[in-house]
Amino acid sequence: METMPPSGNGSTDVAITIGILEIQGAFLEHRVALTNASQLLGNNVKLQITDVRTPDDIKEEIDGLIIPGGESTTISIYLRRNGLEQPLKQWIQTERHVTWGTCAGMILLSKMTDNQKIGGQTSLAIMDTEVSRNYFGRQVQSFEADIRIKDEQLKEIIQNDTFPGIFIRAPAIVKTLNEEVSILATVPDQISNTDVIVAAKQGNVISTAFHPELTEDCSWHLYFLRHVINNKI
Amino acid sequence: MTDSTKMNGFGVTNLVLPNGPEKKAQTGTFTVKAGLAQMAKGGIIMDVTTPEEARIAEEAGACAVMALERVPADIRRDGGVARMSDPQMIKEIMAAVTIPVMAKSRIGHFAEAQILEALGVDMVDESEVLTPADEIHHINKHNFKVPFVCGARDLGEALRRIAEGAAMIRTKGLAGTGDVAEAVRHARTINKQIKIAQALDPDELFNYAKELQVPIELLQKTAELGRLPVVNFAAGGIATPADVSLMMQLGVDGVFVGSGIFKSSNPQERAVAMAQAVTHYKDANKLGEISSNLGKAMVGIPRNDALADGGNSYGWSVKGDKSKIWNATLGDPEKLVKAV
DSSP, X not given: OTTSOOOSSOSOOEEEXXXXXXXXXXXXXXXXXXXXXXXXXXXXXXXXXXXXXXXXXXXXXXXXXXXXXXXXXXXXHXXXXXXXXXXXXXXXXXXXXXXXXXXXXXXXXXXXXXXXXXTOOOOOOOEEEEEETTXXXXXXXXXXXXXXXXXXXXXXXXXXXXXXXXXXXXXXXXXXXXXXXXXXXXXEOTTTOSEEEEEEEETTEEEESSOGGGSSOOHHHHHHHXXXXXXXX | OOGGGGOOSOGGGGGTSTTOOOOOOEESOHHHHHHHHHHTTTOEEEEESSHHHHHHHHHHTXXXXXXXXXXXXXXXXXXSOOOOOOHHHHHHHHHHOSSOEEEEEETTOHHHHHHHHHXXXXXXXXXXXXXXXXXXXXXXXXXXXXXXEEEESSHHHHHHHHHTTOSEEEEXXXXXXXXXXXXXXXXXXXXXXXXXXXXXXXXXXXXXXXXXXXXXXXXXXXXXXXXXXXXXEEOSSXXXXXXXXXXXXXXXXXXXXXXXXHTSSOHHHHHHHHHXXXXXXXXXXXXXXXHTTOXXXXXXXXXXXXXXXXXXXXXXXXXXXXXXXXXXXHXXXXXXXXXX
């Protein structure tokens, strides 16, 4: 188990720094969930959380980055206006860095997006996915449902095949455009009776359409932190 | 999966058993309703009256827009009864932008709220800016799938609205005046009362719940969290980036700007500056930059003038009746006076 962080009375200490893009959305919830998840990892993991609001905040020594949910339109406008787009893109593409986008974050990370605002919106264009904004509809169609976990490591962390998904005007991945993209979770679409992709991973980039930060269960944050630690040691 | 009936007496532990019964999609839960408000945090919500204004707000970086026929400054000036906006206008605004669209219903007017829900708006503001339709009761917001935001001037009002199902709270402030003083007062009052609740012994909280006229569970939750149990925005009289910063530093999660943008001399640039201010609220240098050369802010009516002819005059209030909204939220004022 070399790749796993030692738990309990292990000897190696790992210090990791996670940046949260604090422009707009549920960034405080992510902070709380990360802190809870790090406690489950044991004493020898030292977690530091830092906020990213300006290009100067995007530092090489940050190990992992969360792009929280909020409004993708709002966040993308902000990224461009404040010159964050390019530095962020560069940071994400650096091999050792792990990135996780939730909801709006999924849209920003995707190379292709349907249902954009008039005039289009900018995106970080990292993942080979085609994402549909507001796939499930407007707020009155927002829902809670169990998602089906497809990834073995996640199943082991969650200790279950399902996870309570919270979908707020959520997007979905309608197509993966590259074999490198692995599907982490799906949700059954009530209308078409098909499985819709709601979480995926490509290299060191993870995206989820739902909001694990709004649940008490911090398994997804644990999964993210483990990736960060594995990349670091 | 429909076999949730096959629970075996160990039903509770099914939560951690692999392949437990899968939960089917449920819409309109409180988590989902409060979740929309959580996604708006650190954002600015702008009042707009036309699709064009909505586009300006979206381009400026608003995280949602409030669709209404007249901004509060005009309601205040025109007087008369202020009602829900024309559904056609709301639809046009919904079609124009991708960000969430909110709309206002009158206090207690659940039929207006039902129409707004059917239209598919993303959030309903049960707003004191419109003429109250029910002077005693607010809407039972648990009956709706659409989330609600409600105004509050103190912790009591805030928690009562949450008890009725509000998924988000905003300060009432004094809409349409451009004077931030009331919003400051309301934010500070709520903060102070939360601190009092935290300082009290668990035994004393029961009496404080009685004083505030709120459910004890919500007060306990508030004291435990050290903040309101739902997202809390500032609203009512916010006109400049500095006002935004002031309110954010007082601990609110985001801001509503009503008349402040489209009643100013340069709406486009002001909208951008206000949106920038919500994220950079702690950075005075940046605020100085974005506040420069914005042109004239909306013409303000100082709070004392706005209140001079009685009550929370939004144009609709009866002269001399200083307790109009108070009546609607606290029940019989007579009893209150006696209790004190």
